[in-house]
């Protein structure tokens with residue numbers, strides 16, 4: 001699978017979201033951080049803003065729900081026009097049912113794991129998902145330092161994906177930058193969320209291109225990609 005770069009709008013100017021979305025139109029997806037001030041100690045945006053963003057950009061929306069009661073709310077983000085919806089394993093009462101509902105409504109279904117949540121209990125669920133998101137910071141804020149202790153979890157998840165022969169995308173989110181993206185790619189990630197590394201750059205589109213080049217080179221020399 002080709003490397004994908006998803007700028008996170010958490011680092012964008014929220015008063016100019018439509019322009020900020022257009023500033024990264026070479027990106028694969030626009031990563032939309034939905035936070036409820038309960039699951040995480042921060043508050044961002046909800047369904048009405050997602051509906052507006054869908055109209056404002058041709059880039060598909062990858063909505064990352066950092067909210068409680070995901071079973072109730074996630075389907076509404078599909079109805080709002082998100083092309084991929086990620087719920088947290090820690091916030092879903094019935095993750096299999098929820099993933100099936102997201103897919104049945106026409107979006108890609110994705111599940112996220114906080115840093116302290118292991119992948120192993122979810123091995124049997126992986127075929128129900130289109131993407132697995134491994135958080136490489138504690139969710140809630142942009143601009144945090146990358147947790148390199150997550151690299152073994154990325155490697156173990158890539159091994160499980162290979163073992164089961166799945167077409168599952170493996171996303172990383174948090175502290176992904178020019179300094180860390182190659183480690184993530186070598187460990188097995190293929191979808192990269194970057195907030196401050198893109199929106200903090202003088203030219204966000206150029207930052208997306210540069211991250212993509214780095215990730216592609218690192219993937220090409222990685223053992224997991226060569227084994228496929």
Ligand SMILES: O=C(CO)[C@@H](O)[C@H](O)COP(=O)(O)O
Pocket residue numbers: 008010011031033064137138139140141142143144173174175176193194195196197
């Ligand atoms: O979900 C989150 C934070 O909870 C991320 O999407 C951040 O927004 C990424 O920002 P950087 O770490 O890349 O600045």
